[in-house]
Amino acid sequence: MAAPVTAAGFLGALRAEGLVVVEVGAWQTHNREGHGPWGPVHGVMIHHTVTQGTQYAVDLCRDGHSELPGPLCHGVIAKNGVVYLVGYGRANHAGLGDPDVLSAVIAERALPVDDEATVDGNRAFYGFECENLGDGVDPWPAVQLEAIERASAALCRVHGWGAGSVLGHLEWQPGKPDPRGFTMASMRARVAGRLQLPVLPPPPRPTRPVVDLSELIRAAKTDPGREGTPVSYAGVRVLEVALVDEGLLQKRFLDGHYGWSTRSAYSAWQESLGYWGRRPGEPADGVPGAFTLGVLARKHGFDVVG
Structure with a gap:
């Protein structure tokens, strides 16, 4: 169980992990406050957008649509590896899910099959939407997979979690297919490997043009x-x-x-x-x-x- 980090801490963790981060508008205060709690948090959830074009994906995830108001996640991970922050706090990304899966994430043990949808995931997980059509054909560039790995590891470091705290939407809610095109087992292995690496302080910044x-x-x-x-x-x-x-x-x-x-x-x-x-x-x-x-x-x- 952990309280969510501050918005500044969230941004700092991502950048410390070496990610290129773009702040979209007043993302720090854009959330679903008043529609349920935010926290305690237990893990990081990965999704795919089912969209093409970075700007469209960012706008959709920030604003939502008529049936599901935004933000639809906290960050959008583009195909070029850039992370766009679109909201912070409670977001409409996880929905209801399986309580046994939640217990397994908290204990960082193997996830059971998700066959219930009774627990609020929007309060419990950080969420990243990743730009991909989700058809099993649209490729996942190496730089994008590395950014997913780094973003997940960044939050695991902040909270002292292991890679077992990273899950896909398809592992949480019955009937959800995302992310499609890589396995969450392979992503957790990548995150576990990255967590073995130290975070080095950035070198002094030269004068910027x-x-x-x-x-x-x-x-x-x-x-x-x-x-x-x-x-x-x-x-x-x-x-x-x-x-x-x-x-x-x-x-x-x-x-x-x-x-x-x-x-x-x-x-x-x-x-x-x-x-x-x-x-x-x-x-x-x-x-x-x-x-x-x-x-x-x-x-x-x-x-x-x-």
Whole structure:
């Protein structure tokens, strides 16, 4: 039995485990308060989203839908391994489940078959929704599986739990299939191995470059083919280094001009996060926005202003 950690402690544990974490809105206070208790907590539950596109999954898990209000979890683990925090506190993710399974999780022993749905799981488990169609065909990238492992281990460390405190939704509630595409036994083995590793303090942070979003947008919207001399801005070089590291841009253009190669590379980055053009089949526009640039900044160590 354990009291939930604070929202700050939750965020700190994930980052200490080496995860890239994106905070979505006022996630710290977005919850189902007033619709049942939150805690004591006993474990970490893993789900799949049955969705395609990171942004759609994040929005759905934050807001919910007409039949099930959000948040639908605490964090969304994207295919690229980034964890998006969408809520904290009681969340609509676990539902009712088997009391014998709960007892086994608390004791960290082998889980029995779930054949009842009588115990409130929303009060008892942290929940992560993982971006996947859940059809058994959609792949689970190695970086995403590692992020699930790290997120689970992070909370186990905070509470002094072992890997037996990690379970899948399919092990909790009869009829649930998630997560599908890997076994929870294999994930628990991964978590157990990670818990044997020490958490090392992060190295001192060097001075981080700063990129002005408004200047980037101005540079991106200037078309050299029509406007004459393109806008030159040093922050474009910082952006291009990150896009090279992502494998989306073949080389760095050091003149600070936001040319078509950079715009095409940024368009591919937007699409990797679930952003597309306004019409079906239309590519993303390649003009930086606060959300997509923020994710890139957190992954590649620069700050954003403007």
